[in-house]
Structures are given as structure tokens and as C-alpha cells.
Amino acid sequence: xxxxxxxxxxxxxxxxxxKSIKCEQNLGHDTMYWYKQDSKKFLKIMFSYNNKxxxxxxxxxxxxxxxxxxxxxxxxxxxxxxxxxxAVYFCAxxxxxxxxxxxxxxxxxxxxxx
Amino acid sequence: xxxxxxxxxxxxxxxxxxxxxxxTYSDSASNYFPWYKQELGKRxxxxxxxxxxxxxxxxxxxxxxxxxxxxxxxxxxxxxxxxxxAVYFCAxxxxxxGGADGLTFGKGTHLIIQP
Numbered sequence: 001x002x003x004x005x006x007x008x009x010x011x012x013x014x015x016x017x018x019k020s021i022k023c024e025q026n027l028g029h030d031t032m033y034w035y036k037q038d039s040k041k042f043l044k045i046m047f048s049y050n051n052k053x054x055x056x057x058x059x060x061x062x063x064x065x066x067x068x069x070x071x072x073x074x075x076x077x078x079x080x081x082x083x084x085x086x087a088v089y090f091c092a093x094x095x096x097x098x099x100x101x102x103x104x105x106x107x108x109x110x111x112x113x114x
Numbered sequence: 115x116x117x118x119x120x121x122x123x124x125x126x127x128x129x130x131x132x133x134x135x136x137x138t139y140s141d142s143a144s145n146y147f148p149w150y151k152q153e154l155g156k157r158x159x160x161x162x163x164x165x166x167x168x169x170x171x172x173x174x175x176x177x178x179x180x181x182x183x184x185x186x187x188x189x190x191x192x193x194x195x196x197x198x199x200a201v202y203f204c205a206x207x208x209x210x211x212g213g214a215d216g217l218t219f220g221k222g223t224h225l226i227i228q229p
Contacts, residue, residue, distance in 0.1 A: 040221065041152075041201055041221070041222045041224075042219070042221050042222070043158065043203060043217075043222075044219065045217060045218075090157065090158070102148070102160060102163075103160075103217065105157040105158050105159070106157060107156065107157050108156075108157055
């Protein structure tokens with residue numbers, strides 16, 4: 001019973017392609033997030049999604065778009081992939097926005113752009 | 115926005131010794147400071163946290179201290195064991211433990227426990 005699950009775990013793709021990463025949480029949480037962890041292990045938030053409200057980190061390129069079909073899912077779509085997009089992407093969820101610090105992380109998706 | 119600095123980037127200690135990791139933050143409005151442990155190839159996991167109205171918190175071999183005036187907080191691990199080897203991240207958040215900005219992480223400390 002994985003609380004936050006992401007698929008795929010590994011993704012290798014060519015530059016210019018469009019890809020998606022799926023995330024599902026079964027914790028009944030109201031808020032979900034996407035974090036990016038670069039090659040130097042630096043973790044940085046990309047998006048917060050709460051009650052159909054999307055908060056975007058201003059540094060995220062518009063090639064990245066989260067899509068939430070329902071409260072339990074927050075998928076990440078990436079268009080026109082670039083080499084610099086290679087990283088590990090973590091989905092996370094928290095009970096609500098006031099508890100982001102208690103977020104539970106998924107296992108991560110290692111994206112490699114070649 | 116918030117900026118979190120973390121030091122050292124790598125820390126090697128002998129098994130049984132203590133380890134200390136330090137972080138500073140820039141936004142005085144931050145009032146919740148969690149620490150995450152990330153083992154190789156695994157997800158970050160919350161190990162301990164502290165709120166701004168508390169100066170110190172302990173949980174077995176792990177303790178965290180907070181100095182709001184100086185805007186720094188530290189993780190202390192005593193009697194280190196091999197399974198403590200991991201990357202540790204400090205983080206800061208606004209509001210009552212969170213917010214739309216999520217967590218601002220430090221750059222991580224790779225803790226190596228030497229047998």
C-alpha cells in the first residue's frame with residue numbers, strides 16, 4: 001500500500017520529445033507537489049496544487065505543466081525536453097497547504113534526456 | 115523568497131561519534147523547520163522537525179536546535195551508526211508548517227559513517 005506512487009521510476013528519452021510522469025496518492029491528502037532534484041541533489045519545489053488551485057514556481061519553464069484529473073492524482077507533463085531537464089522528479093502530498101512540511105514523498109522518477 | 119544555506123556538504127565521522135549539520139535561513143517569517151533523510155536512490159523522509167516557538171527538540175539519538183534570533187538551526191546525531199549514512203536536508207517553510215511555497219530546502223549534507 002504505497003502512499004505516494006510515481007510511474008515510471010526511470011525514464012530515458014531524446015531531446016525534443018514530450019513525456020509525462022504520473023503520480024497518485026492514497027492518503028486522502030488535499031495538496032500535492034512536484035519537486036525537482038538535480039544532479040547535485042538540490043531539491044526545489046516546482047508546483048503546489050490544492051483544491052484545483054495551482055501555484056507555480058516562477059522559475060519553472062512553461063514547458064512543464066501539471067495536470068490533476070482528481071484530488072488523488074497530479075501528473076507532470078513536459079514538452080520539448082531538454083538536456084537540462086535530466087533530474088529526479090519527486091511527487092509529494094500533504095494533508096493541506098498548512099502542512100507542506102509534513103509532505104510524504106513518492107519514490108522519485110529519474111528522467112534522463114539524451 | 116526564502117533562502118536556506120546548509121553546511122557542510124559532506125561530513126565524515128567515526129561510528130559512535132556525534133555529527134552536527136547546520137543551516138541558516140533568510141526569511142524571518144519562516145517558522146517551521148523539518149529535516150529529511152534521503153538514503154541512496156530513495157525518497158526523502160521526514161525524521162524530525164521543530165517549530166519556531168521551541169528552542170530544542172529530541173527524538174532518541176536525534177536532536178534539533180533552533181536560534182530564531184540568529185536564524186539558524188542544527189541537526190545533532192549522537193552515537194552514530196552505519197545506517198545513519200545518507201544525505202540529510204534541512205528545510206524551512208512559512209506559515210503554520212507549510213504554505214503554497216512548499217518547502218525551501220538546503221543543498222544537503224552527505225553524512226558518511228566510518229566503521
